[in-house]
Amino acid sequence: MQYIRAGVELSNTEFPDDDLRREQEFIDGLYVRVDALRGDTEASVADALAQGDKPMQARLERDILVAERSGLLAALNAVDGALCFGRIDLSSGGSHHIGRIGLRTDDADRTPLLIDWRAEVARPFYLATGHTPMGLRRRRHIATDGRRVTSLHDEILDLRDRERTGHEDPTGDAVLLAALNSARTGRMSDIVQTIQADQDRIIRAPYRGVLVVEGGPGTGKTAVALHRAAYLLYEHRELLARRAVLVVGPNPAFLGYIGQVLPSLGETGVLLATMGELFPGVKATATDTPEAAAVKGRADMADVLAAVVRDRQSLPDPVIAIEHDREVLMLDDGLVNVARERTRAARLPHNDAREHFEGHILNTLTDMVAERIGTDPYDGSSLLDASDLTQIRDDLAVNPEVWSAIDSLWPRLTPQRLVADFLADPEGYVSDEDAAAIRRRVTRAWTTADVPLLDEAAELLGEDDRVSKARAERERETQIAYAQGVLDVSYASRTYEFEDKEDSDPDGSEVLSAHDIIDAERFADRQEEADHRSAAERAAADRTWAFGHIIVDEAQELSPMAWRLLMRRSPTRSMTLVGDPAQTSEAGGVGSWSEILEPYVEDRWEHTRLGVNYRTPSEIMDVAAAVVRAENPGFDPPSSVRSTGVRPWVRATDDLPWAVAKAVEELTASLGGAASPSPSAPSERGAPREQGGAPAGRLAVIAPRDLHRSLAARLDGVTAGAEPDLTRTVVLLDPRQSKGLEFDSVLVVEPGRYGTSDLYVALTRATQRLGVLHTGKLPKALETGLPERPGTSA
Numbered sequence: 001m002q003y004i005r006a007g008v009e010l011s012n013t014e015f016p017d018d019d020l021r022r023e024q025e026f027i028d029g030l031y032v033r034v035d036a037l038r039g040d041t042e043a044s045v046a047d048a049l050a051q052g053d054k055p056m057q058a059r060l061e062r063d064i065l066v067a068e069r070s071g072l073l074a075a076l077n078a079v080d081g082a083l084c085f086g087r088i089d090l091s092s093g094g095s096h097h098i099g100r101i102g103l104r105t106d107d108a109d110r111t112p113l114l115i116d117w118r119a120e121v122a123r124p125f126y127l128a129t130g131h132t133p134m135g136l137r138r139r140r141h142i143a144t145d146g147r148r149v150t151s152l153h154d155e156i157l158d159l160r161d162r163e164r165t166g167h168e169d170p171t172g173d174a175v176l177l178a179a180l181n182s183a184r185t186g187r188m189s190d191i192v193q194t195i196q197a198d199q200d201r202i203i204r205a206p207y208r209g210v211l212v213v214e215g216g217p218g219t220g221k222t223a224v225a226l227h228r229a230a231y232l233l234y235e236h237r238e239l240l241a242r243r244a245v246l247v248v249g250p251n252p253a254f255l256g257y258i259g260q261v262l263p264s265l266g267e268t269g270v271l272l273a274t275m276g277e278l279f280p281g282v283k284a285t286a287t288d289t290p291e292a293a294a295v296k297g298r299a300d301m302a303d304v305l306a307a308v309v310r311d312r313q314s315l316p317d318p319v320i321a322i323e324h325d326r327e328v329l330m331l332d333d334g335l336v337n338v339a340r341e342r343t344r345a346a347r348l349p350h351n352d353a354r355e356h357f358e359g360h361i362l363n364t365l366t367d368m369v370a371e372r373i374g375t376d377p378y379d380g381s382s383l384l385d386a387s388d389l390t391q392i393r394d395d396l397a398v399n400p401e402v403w404s405a406i407d408s409l410w411p412r413l414t415p416q417r418l419v420a421d422f423l424a425d426p427e428g429y430v431s432d433e434d435a436a437a438i439r440r441r442v443t444r445a446w447t448t449a450d451v452p453l454l455d456e457a458a459e460l461l462g463e464d465d466r467v468s469k470a471r472a473e474r475e476r477e478t479q480i481a482y483a484q485g486v487l488d489v490s491y492a493s494r495t496y497e498f499e500d501k502e503d504s505d506p507d508g509s510e511v512l513s514a515h516d517i518i519d520a521e522r523f524a525d526r527q528e529e530a531d532h533r534s535a536a537e538r539a540a541a542d543r544t545w546a547f548g549h550i551i552v553d554e555a556q557e558l559s560p561m562a563w564r565l566l567m568r569r570s571p572t573r574s575m576t577l578v579g580d581p582a583q584t585s586e587a588g589g590v591g592s593w594s595e596i597l598e599p600y601v602e603d604r605w606e607h608t609r610l611g612v613n614y615r616t617p618s619e620i621m622d623v624a625a626a627v628v629r630a631e632n633p634g635f636d637p638p639s640s641v642r643s644t645g646v647r648p649w650v651r652a653t654d655d656l657p658w659a660v661a662k663a664v665e666e667l668t669a670s671l672g673g674a675a676s677p678s679p680s681a682p683s684e685r686g687a688p689r690e691q692g693g694a695p696a697g698r699l700a701v702i703a704p705r706d707l708h709r710s711l712a713a714r715l716d717g718v719t720a721g722a723e724p725d726l727t728r729t730v731v732l733l734d735p736r737q738s739k740g741l742e743f744d745s746v747l748v749v750e751p752g753r754y755g756t757s758d759l760y761v762a763l764t765r766a767t768q769r770l771g772v773l774h775t776g777k778l779p780k781a782l783e784t785g786l787p788e789r790p791g792t793s794a
């Protein structure tokens, strides 16, 4: 592979020319439009909110307006400062500017000014090559700093075209390289300016079905998954805004790291969550041992929990005596067993079935009383009519002893109670060894591996939500009636969603509004949002929410029980799963994609690969690959797109805290050296990279958790903790916490104590420099092939 050397300076503003000036004028014009749009939107939101209390229908109208306009406002604010980044000139004449959102002129023609990067018209910007120009003459990257154009980079795609601008970029790589070399901020940036062709195809893959994206470290899996979410929201906005998109990530620090990407693309309605957050009302704060997590994650835990529930449907031992009407009724195990089997035959969840059980027991007891008081002594026939029997049943139904018997035989259960009881006493349900691994008294703290168990339990038990369902149905009927009225009114006050949505026809001017696309019932569904919560927020609070699309990052880590939970949240099986089996660290992780997916979609899923590493320079990747090859000689790592000429180093020491402090000092000094911030990524604006003179760039010290306290004590401003603040210049992490993240420089401490996949993850986090420090034995692959350095004893 041909490496690209690092170090690209992206500025040609010193000698402004006509082209640069014209682009600046054009972009100034876009901001005039954005500012006007923002002013109007703010005014209409403020107006609506100032209207005060109104009758129901007027309130609904106001809520619709406020929700729609607030979304637009958030998008406009998010893209400010990085609105436009490219232009395509067509061979047939004319050109389109490409940006993070679409904009049109504010006149009757509504001519497109800026094309949303997700529109079909924008696609050649990402795919066209000299070989397949897709109707393009030239592609221009426009680098900006805030609202100021800093440089232009042109690629000639029609080789017969002799016209030159003086901004030609012969390799077409300058903008990509500048982005890859830019100093890291602790927050991931979007890649919308430089999406590569193989990434584009994944981003725009059809929305239905399960798509697996596999690729080594730094191949852009996370970036692609997030851009895919933005694309799907654009392409299927009506559906996905209602049903919401869920992005599942490995830990809270990772979610913080990626949290700005979608807002920077103008999308705020996506729920980001870890597995530990997917059971509303529970936050996983405790940690399992790897053995416990592996046992809890096994697929057979579903059967185990089903058995636990069945065991709570008990029989009398041998009878329950119920005092009724000065007699004693003997409810024995045979009678209860009949009631229990009939109840089970209904195949309802435990709590939902309880009503049936109550009915069967009341009928059994009614028969007993009737037999006792109403049997003809001569022929044994019944002397009681239907109303007598109803009276007996009603009397039994107010006898507390009857209810206490039912409660003991078929108790109402909560998922929390059931799982806590099981974990406190798992013997008999799993092997003695597994029981020893998972036995724990749960007080309030749950673990991530408990969450799928709670969800499974909730499925087995069913919700006891009869009252709330009846109330919701009544409210919904009222909403539908009002919604019909609102739809009629809304025809007169149509609003746009995104300005260039009719992408295949950029000259068209049709604008979508609510009444075009939804009927009263669906509209009423939306108005259940009258509490101003977005679909994503409502989804977060609803265990049974069916998401429109689910994206799972680091998908290789999830256990079979976790997959059961996720598949329940995705009844349509519209999912994008990204991961890398070589980076699996969880003992409960599933071995192969078909093993994960077969139970749910058989072989109906697509598999695709990303093979180019955009993060790790070749010098570092060679070392990381050698570590995996020591265990798996056939291992095929992704190829690095860059080489920096800077080789990683390894040093032995007998004073680790001192050596770490010294190495951190050295590596911090080199931060921001070769690198400068990316020219126009909006998510980096306002990042603390230059505040107080702090150098640009970030450094991670990756060390086993038990060393954190002693290392933090020697490092200024560095804290040891479960949720690291990634915006600090120096961050201390354990190998698992570093998953999915990246830093300019990385110092890996005591690599001999990591498993192969954890070490592979740790070694592949750096964009520029890697150092390794150790006191004990080194993994073989690190002993050879790295520059020998003298020990650094104090």
Ligand SMILES: Nc1ncnc2c1ncn2[C@@H]1O[C@H](COP(=O)(O)OP(=O)(O)OP(=O)(O)O)[C@@H](O)[C@H]1O
Residues within 6 Å of the ligand: 176, 179, 180, 189, 190, 191, 194, 195, 196, 199, 215, 216, 217, 218, 219, 220, 221, 222, 223, 224, 580, 583, 614, 615, 739, 740, 741, 742, 764
């Ligand atoms: N087309 C691109 N243009 C600019 N930067 C890119 C592009 N593709 C990927 N990158 C950058 O490469 C880095 C790695 O991307 P990302 O974190 O998505 O990789 P990954 O495959 O998820 O890695 P890992 O498996 O190690 O977590 C990020 O900084 C990302 O912004």
